[in-house]
Amino acid sequence: MSIERWQTAWRQLIAPGAPFEVVTPNDGAPRYFRHAPRNLLQVIDAGRVHGDREFLIWQTQRLTFNQFFDQVDRLAEQMVAQFDLQPGERVAIAMRNQPAWLVAFAAIQQCGGVCVPLNSWGLRDELQHGLQDSGSRVLLCDEARFNTLAEDLRREQRATIVVGARDGVLPEYCLRFEDLIIAPAAPFPARPIDPEQAALILYTSGTTSRAKGVVSSHRAISQALFALDFQGAFCAMSSPERIGVVINSGYLPTILAAVPMFHVSGLHAQFLSALRGGRRLLLMYKWDVEHALDLIRDERCTQFNGAPVMMQQLLASPRFASEHTASLFGLGLGGGASSAGVLDNMLRLKPEVIGGAGYGLTESNGIGAAIGGDPFVYKPASAGWALPIVDIRIGDDPHQAQSAGARGLIWLRSPTLMSAYWNLPEATSHCLRDGWLDTGDIGYLDDEGFLTITGRVKELINRGGEKISAAEIETCILDMPGVLEAAAFAIADPLLGEVVGLAVHGQASSLPQEPQVCAFIAERLAAYKVPARVYRLLDPLPRNATGKVLKAHMQENLDA
Incomplete structure (x- = not known):
């Protein structure tokens, strides 16, 4: 090397x-x-050259690149025809990973729209926040998210495309995704896209406050x-x-x-x-x-x-x-x-x-x-x-x-x-x-x-003026046999202001006790970084969709 x-x-x-x-x-x-490509249309269209090569595999679905783009083209044409979707308008996606998610993203870009991917792990309030905050005109969602948002969508009469809807009559403001991707597609002229034009609004994790929409060109x-x-x-x-x-x-x-x-x-x-x-x-x-x-x-x-x-x-x-x-x-x-x-x-x-x-x-x-x-x-x-x-x-x-x-x-x-x-x-x-x-x-x-x-700046524990990195403690204890997950955080202390709290997760048979955890850290880190309190958890730590531990939520349950 x-x-x-x-x-x-x-x-x-x-x-x-x-x-x-x-x-x-x-x-x-x-x-x-x-x-580099100038815009996402160039990025996406670059995939068309791969033709009949296999692209997507999900459960029983298997799509070649050609089949993927056939669905993209039909969906894009239908979104313009059915909703008169204009360049710059926001279109939200709320569904778990599946081919329809990817088809929807590419179709939105083909229409010149701004894609707003919503956190499919979110509850009704979080999903509604993303929809209303972004001002999305159209929502593409799976049946689970549709059921979660049903009352809001009905009240707002928001144009919705539902993926995987079971047999039955959908409300008049809804269309079935599977119907749109088999409808005849009449290609519409490519819409010019300025490289500085918005393409995406991705909502941040929102672990401690309302998620913010990150706009990217x-x-x-x-x-x-x-x-x-x-x-x-x-x-x-x-x-x-x-x-x-x-x-x-x-x-x-x-x-x-x-x-x-x-x-x-x-x-x-x-x-x-x-x-x-x-x-x-x-x-x-x-x-x-x-x-x-x-x-x-x-x-x-x-x-x-x-x-x-x-x-x-x-x-x-x-x-x-x-x-x-x-x-x-x-x-x-x-x-x-x-x-x-x-x-x-x-x-x-x-x-x-x-x-x-x-x-x-x-x-x-x-x-x-x-x-x-x-x-x-x-x-x-x-x-x-x-x-x-x-x-x-x-x-x-x-x-x-x-x-x-x-x-x-x-x-x-x-x-x-x-x-x-x-x-x-x-x-x-x-x-x-x-x-x-x-x-x-x-x-x-x-x-x-x-x-x-x-x-993280916000994850510094201020113990009597000494700044302690939560990540340093977590990285240290994860090397201890029996500890599968760990989260360090501040605990209020009348004398020092804050002291270190530590939650560790593992199997009941192998998860170390509090004295062992503290001794392990004391051998490797300064004394002031040793936790004042260790919480042993047999359930996995709560995490958001991006894998970050929801520390505030976890601490609420620890204190309950």
Whole structure:
């Protein structure tokens, strides 16, 4: 392994005339990829060349690229014909992962609409907030979400397309998705799309407050997707032996998609990247580790990306080290910090694996830093180097960067950043400052330029003036045998203001007791970081759709 060799490969990829040529504007604007698509229509239409190759697999449904695009074209034509959908109008999607979700997204873009993916895990109030806040004219939803919202949709007479509706008469304001995708399609003229035009409103997780709508332009998403392509190319150049094993295996590139499509890791890194690249995409309705292993075995999946808790469950299964995962060469981590134990297990059980991780936010379209292949083996706990179109600064002020190794607030600048929070100018100005994104995350850049995430600003526990990172404690205790999940948080204390509380989840037979947990942490971290109270939980920690622990909800139940 050689840092110099990796840096040379990096420079070759972004040089003038190279496939991933990076342009530095004279006006001080962020760098960008010269050859990236201009808008999402170009991104989506690139998938049409793959023809009769198999694209989507979900339960009993199997679609080729041609069949997928046939449904997209028919749905787009029908949305214009039935609803007179105009460019710039918002169209919401509320359903669990299935082919209709992907068809709907592509059709909305073909109409020039703005797609509003809603959190399908949300309850009625959360779904209604997204619909009303975005002002979506049309809703595409599955039957479960339709039933949840039935009273609201009837009251508002909101135009709705229902997927998988059982036999029976739908209300007059509803159409059946299955009817629309077999209706005759009369192609309508392509609608011109300005790269700066809004393409997407993705709602943030909303773990502590109302979810905010993140507005992204066609250009921002297209640059983000090209950055993902760059990372794949750089991984191949920096890890030729690992890539050679994959190529020589003969397996078709097949992604197991278990994360929701209403999140950037599912929408950008899996769906849209697979569509452009001609890769098979296997959709899971919801995460289940045994079912995931069945799918990996039966469909010969080559790539799985998931949150650390998913990866932990996958690695913990006795089946992982068996022939059931013989085809699985790519493992990607995202959505949270991983413990050293998870990373060690991944590399021990699959030494030839192309492991990877990354760092990004909904507000940056998932783009920030990335690492994969040999560099991942070199520094598995880091988030990698800033991607070529990204500037990363550490400190309270992005214009006064701190030195290597100093921890502080992480700022990002790139062409992939959101345009704004939807209808929230004050929140936008607080988060976006002079073109820099205040991520709310804490981390540092080492002397080789690798980024490491150490916690969240809002998840710092202030114990008598000493700031403690919740993430540091969680990462530490996850290395203790018997602990499957962990969440650290502040507990009010009359003397110190706040002290550390820690919830740990595991099996009843192996979950350590409070004194053992505290002793384990005391051997590894400063005394003031040892929890004042440990809660042992036999049920998994509550999480939102993106895999983040719902700490406020959990604490309410702990205190009840």
